[in-house]
Amino acid sequence: MLHDTLNLVAGLDFSILPQQLVNGLLLGSVYALIALGYTMVYGVLRLINFAHGEVFMLGSYAALFTSWSLGFSPEALAGQDKPSSWINLVLMLVVSMVVCGLIGMAIEFLAYRPMRNQPRIASLITAIGVSLFIQYAGGLFLPQSPPPAISEQVNPYRNEKVTVTLAPPPQDLVVQAKDARAKADQMDKAYEAAKAKGDPTSLESMRQETQAAKNAASNLETQVASKSTGLTVPYGQLGMLLTTLVLMALLWFIVQKTKTGRAMRAVAHDFDSAALMGVNVGRIITITFVIGSALAGAGAMMYATVLRTPLTPFLGVTPGVKAFVAAVLGGIGNIPGAVLGGILMGIVETLVVWLDGVVPGLSGYKDAVAFVVLIAVLLFRPGGLLGSSKVEKV
Amino acid sequence: MRKTINIASFFALATSIVLGAYGCKDSGASGSTAGTTGTTGSNSTAGGETAGSGGTTGSGRKDPAKDGSDIGEPIKIGLVASQNGDLKPWGDDCVKGANMAVDEINAAGGINGKKVLLLTEDSNSDPVAGKNAASKLVTDGCVGILGEVASGITQQMANVAFDAGLPIVAVGATRTDISDIGSNFFRVCYTDDFQGPVMAKFAYDYLSLRNVAIMTDNKQPYSVGLSDSFRKAFEGYGGKIVDEQKYQSKETQFSSYISNMKSKSPDGVFLSGYFTEVGPIVSQMRAAGLNMPVLGGDGWDSAQLQTSGGQAIVGGFFCNHYNNEEKRPEVQKFLADWKAKYSGVPGTTMGALGYDAAKLLCDAIKRAMDKGGKKSKDISAALEDTSDFAGVSGKVTLKGMKGNPAKRALVVKVTANGTTFEKAYEPEELAK
Known part of the structure; x- marks a missing residue:
């Protein structure tokens, strides 16, 4: 038994563990951003807003349309290179957040407000209805076939990355790789020139040599990449993390330091008493929806731009479920809990994939493992990690 | 404590409902990513269930009980073509190709003096609608049926054709097991079993790769099957599969798989999934410093490949039926005719395959009539007898092949705004 365990541990590749933890953190930060919307709405209304994932989906489409109107549609680009700047990214982010904020407001006003004095189960079913309505109405009106994706060219930092080296690769290997790549590029140019000229006699042998040189170069580069223990984070993903942190800090400031935030906390604490004390409860609920949805919009824009997943009207389902689980894991209604839950989910998922190295097939269960963690946490802390039966909500 | 119960029951209800919604939309969405490779639709009705079939003949497959329509x-x-819905781009090209073939035949005097009439029905990219469309064509008195571009729809149509005793020539249905339905089923495209060996040979011989990693979409049978056939063939050539990472459709963040793969130092990566995930994977691979060649199957075949894969996917290779840039005279003639009739070039491979399917069926009708055949049954027999039919997409031989032609496959290279022809493999070259 002990022997088996030791064997398992020996099979793990610890040199990639730091990178995997960072991967998990990056993945989790998006979950956290979406989870905040669930948790805030639950905090003030005791309502699980199932349409939140759909708000996320609409946010990614808003980012797509913004990028198109900025001239980054496939038709406008037509395979050409087009320079972009960070202003485009900020514009897309702002448009996504504003659009999602408005949609959140509309959903609250049209669907949830009429249900406010009904039993809670009525609101819950309404939320599911809104979610399905947006998915299928989106299917009628949004471009989805083939699923569009935001062009990478809108992101001027797409080729840049931060590399933190914990254990450097052998220096001579780095030099070798560089030389090999230069040589391969040169041979490739010569080959393409010969091909354009149409000199068939030596073309095939030339192609083989070029391919060999390219393979040698990419092999050396892979060795450099795998022999160094370190972290590689593309700028885009780093930007996602930083934006998430800034937005979270902003949220904390609003909730803790402003008058509106105080009113939100009061509504969360006791709905009726807050109303009696002169808090405009309707307004506060609207603001909560707007803020929560705008955060989802920010997450959606980054998700669609940096990870560049093709968009469909069902895009929001998976991140929505994950973020919801993250919110419950952290203690629904609790803001730091949503952040903790999201990051924990991201890291657990990533580590399950890492463990796939010694337990083949495990990565297929990564969503299941995330749920197992949730169940385990709820067994011992029914209110979630940071929640309790008497939490101070929002 | 009450609050806890509330949360728990909320959670249980919520998850089940949300997951339920997720499950049911899955089948619908797969069509949009399926392209021509055919996971669209159900695979519940296997052909063998159809009752009342006669014995098996030399073809080794079950014969339909009926003789079919009169010529x-x-x-x-x-x-039957997907003129609406997810598969519209492929369906439209297929209709154009088939019409072009029939017009050519009629302009040359028809088949033995008789004109050919092509009746077209829309399947709306949906297996059930495809089945109804096929039934309508049977009632209308067709002697044979062409279509579809995806496997799920084709399977439904093939069952209808089997019951009516009509031959069916599939255009772009690559799933291997459809041909088991009966001795009336034929196709003009290669099957999924063939793509894996093609790409394995290309990787081993042409790119000189020896240590390849595989990335499989564990949720798509197409991807799992393709990965397996690639692995088998590549190991058969003496190469080594150093790693296989299994992701799931709709994932977006692949860095954990990529980190795992990186530690195994592969010199090439085979991605058997659809372009929706392949694009993001490859761009995230490049961002992580992995520059080795990438290859895949016809799940990559989409105009959206470059949008989802960006600059990173350029230079990747995948297997396809046909390419506009091929220099063979058949292709050049086809392109010139297409340009004269419709202007431009076919946007998908289904233009050429639709053309080939219609030409093949008419050729078989002629051969059947020459032998004195009068019924659909005779056309099926003539199709079974096809050898070295010269199609635009390559030679088609169906004799003794159980409906699955041994056909040439192309490997195409991804460019910034399309694909370019890289290498063709004839079936003989893949003897193993």
Whole structure:
């Protein structure tokens, strides 16, 4: 038994563990951003807003349309290179957040407000209805076939990355790789020139040599990449993390330091008493929806731009479920809990994939493992990690 | 404590409902990513269930019980195509190709003096609608049916054709097991079993790769099957599969798989999934410092490949049926005719395959009539007898192949705004 365990541990590749933890953190930060919307709405209304994932989906489409109107549609680009700047990214982010904020407001006003004095189960079913309505109405009106994706060219930092080296690769290997790549590029140019000229006699042998040189170069580069223990984070993903942190800090400031935030906390604490004390409860609920949805919009824009997943009207389902689980894991209604839950989910998922190295097939269960963690946490802390039966909500 | 129960029951209800919604939309969404490779639709009705079939003949497959329609005048043939829905780009090209073929035949005097009439029905990219469309064509008195571009729809149509005793020539259905339905089923495209060996040979011989990693979409049978056949063939050539990472459709963040793969130092990566995930994977691979060649199957075949894969996917290779840039005279003639009739070039591979399917069926009708055949049954027999039929997409031989032609496959290279022809493999070159 002990022997088996030791064997398992020996099979793990610890040199990639730091990178995997960072991967998990990056993945989790998006979950956290979406989870905040669930948790805030639950905090003030005791309502699980199932349409939140759909708000996320609409946010990614808003980012797509913004990028198109900025001239980054496939038709406008037509395979050409087009320079972009960070202003485009900020514009897309702002448009996504504003659009999602408005949609959140509309959903609250049209669907949830009429249900406010009904039993809670009525609101819950309404939320599911809104979610399905947006998915299928989106299917009628949004471009989805083939699923569009935001062009990478809108992101001027797409080729840049931060590399933190914990254990450097052998220096001579780095030099070798560089030389090999230069040589391969040169041979490739010569080959393409010969091909354009149409000199068939030596073309095939030339192609083989070029391919060999390219393979040698990419092999050396892979060795450099795998022999160094370190972290590689593309700028885009780093930007996602930083934006998430800034937005979270902003949220904390609003909730803790402003008058509106105080009113939100009061509504969360006791709905009726807050109303009696002169808090405009309707307004506060609207603001909560707007803020929560705008955060989802920010997450959606980054998700669609940096990870560049093709968009469909069902895009929001998976991140929505994950973020919801993250919110419950952290203690629904609790803001730091949503952040903790999201990051924990991201890291657990990533580590399950890492463990796939010694337990083949495990990565297929990564969503299941995330749920197992949730169940385990709820067994011992029914209110979630940071929640309790008497939490101070929002 | 009450609050806890509330949360728990909320959670249980919520998850089940949300997950339920997720499950049911899955089948619908797969069509949009399926392209021509055919996971669209159900695979519940296997052909073997159809009752009342006669014995098996030399083809080794079950024969339909009925003899089918009479060859009348004009000779009616039917086409089911996805003129609406997810598969519209492929369906439209297929219709254009088939029409072009029939017009050519009629302009040359028809088949033995009889005109050919092509009846087209829309399947709306949906297996059930495709089945109804096929039934309508049977009632209309067609002697044979063409279509579809995806496997799920084709399977439904093939069952209808089997019951009616009509031959069916599939255009772009690559799933291997459809041909088991009966001795009336034929296709003009290669099957999924063939793509893996093609790409394995290309990787081993042409790119000189020896240590390849595989990335499989564990949720798509197409991807799992393709990965397996690639692995088998590549190991057969003496190469080594150093790693296989299994992701799931709709994932977006692949860095954990990529980190795992990186530690195994592969010199090439085979991605058997659809372009929706392949694009993001490859761009995230490049961002992580992995520059080795990437290859895949016809799940990559989409105009959206470059949008989802960006600059990173350029230079990747995948397997396809046909490419506009091929220099063979058949292709050049086809492109010139297409340009004269429709202007431009076919946007998908289905233009050429639709053309080939219609030409093949008419050729078989002629051969059947020459032998004195009068019924659909005779056309099936003539199709079974096809050898070295010269199609635009390559030679088609169906004799003794159980409906699955041994056909040439192309490997195409991804460019910034399309694909370019890289290498063709004839079936003989893949003897193993």
